[in-house]
Amino acid sequence: MNSGRRPDDGERYRTILETAARLICERGYEGTSMQEIAAACRMTKAGLYHHVQNKEQLLFDIMSYGMDAFEQQVLDQVRHLEDPVERLRECMRLNIHLVTGGCSKEVIIILHEHATLTGEARAFIDSRKKAYVRFLEDAFSEAVRLGRIRAVQPTVAAFSFLGMVLWIYKWFQPDGRLSAEQVSNEMVELLFGGLATPAVAAVPGAGAPQLSIVPPVAVGEKS
């Protein structure tokens, strides 16, 4: 009856998660009722509850799914990079791509509903977030230690990085004036172009030869 594959199992649940994520992303967790989620899945509420334990578990699963996607698409791609600055630059690029890209609903929910979950579920998600912060702090510390950037407070640097990147969901429009790539290039250069140690950054053409997308001096406002 179907093309070689049954649409049940976890696949059905995943489509429910995605539908719910779309609604919750648009109207917030408390502002979205199980009735509405069920209707969007073309089901009754009781039918939805056949697949879902309760509303909080649904939110937790959405967040976990988003965290998995983030770690696969961002963290795992840059962990191996040896140079800490290159690791941070590429990490910012990928993270911006994730936030501006198509599958950003779950990530936005993680960001916006940062205080909605309680108890163990909250603690579990928070610990995964914390690991990311630590990853960034460590990279900044290492970059300072190696003299690759000037001395900065790692925690403040990490949260500045995160603020720039994760705030994007509040203002960026995919069909707007600026493309995701423009934002990405500009933002990476904004933070790291100015972090290079003066001695290196001073001599034009000498510093940061690796992956310098933007020429050191002439960054056109329209590029």
Add this chain to the structure above:
Amino acid sequence: MNSGRRPDDGERYRTILETAARLICERGYEGTSMQEIAAACRMTKAGLYHHVQNKEQLLFDIMSYGMDAFEQQVLDQVRHLEDPVERLRECMRLNIHLVTGGCSKEVIIILHEHATLTGEARAFIDSRKKAYVRFLEDAFSEAVRLGRIRAVQPTVAAFSFLGMVLWIYKWFQPDGRLSAEQVSNEMVELLFGGLATPAVAAVPGAGAPQLSIVPPVAVGEKS
């Protein structure tokens, strides 16, 4: 019967706004009921409705109050500064002070409930936010035009500024390891210390003499 002053008038309403702001800040707009707000004001719900038109108007008034505070404490203090870079630096300092300070509840609500209001009220608040973004864009543009910083895309720069500053409410703890002043100093230097034109920033000691709180090289990780 009272000490020379009546506690009624708008003063009562303002205490209601502040109580409501505290609760909404803690549990979200949709997660806070009028019953709870009334109880926190030591009133019944009907009593609360004597002062308040409806829940949405209450949120709008809280946001307007926060916007007033922001414009008084931040924008109006830096508008007159002639040098665009100094204007931006001082603006960031004051904005961080506002977000980390005591009367940050209303501001946090403005940030977090950015999509809760609808219709005219939403449009009105959004226009006031937009004015701030434009203010920052203009300052960045001017700084580039005057050669005070290297060329950057003003919109991305403005939203990076905002992301760094406004993300703080998600992670900063007043009684934590880092003080508000530390965060402020580090963050200003992180963005603007690296934005100076290479020719100026290159020569150690020559660039950015104004308000350089952090010594160019040695910033202890524990300070």
Add this chain to the structure above:
DNA sequence: GTGCATTTACCGACCGGTCGGTAGGTCGTC
């Protein structure tokens, strides 16, 4: 300064409606 009309600030009770969640039945598939 007394008496009275009016206003302010609040209350208990209640409205229609929606919330998250559940019990029990039906139906198609293996």
Add this chain to the structure above:
DNA sequence: GACGACCTACCGACCGGTCGGTAAATGCAC
């Protein structure tokens, strides 16, 4: 005939908001 998917029907609690009523303060004419 067992089972999973989904339904109808319903639960108690709570939602935002309103009702008529009231005790106390205030304004004002005399």
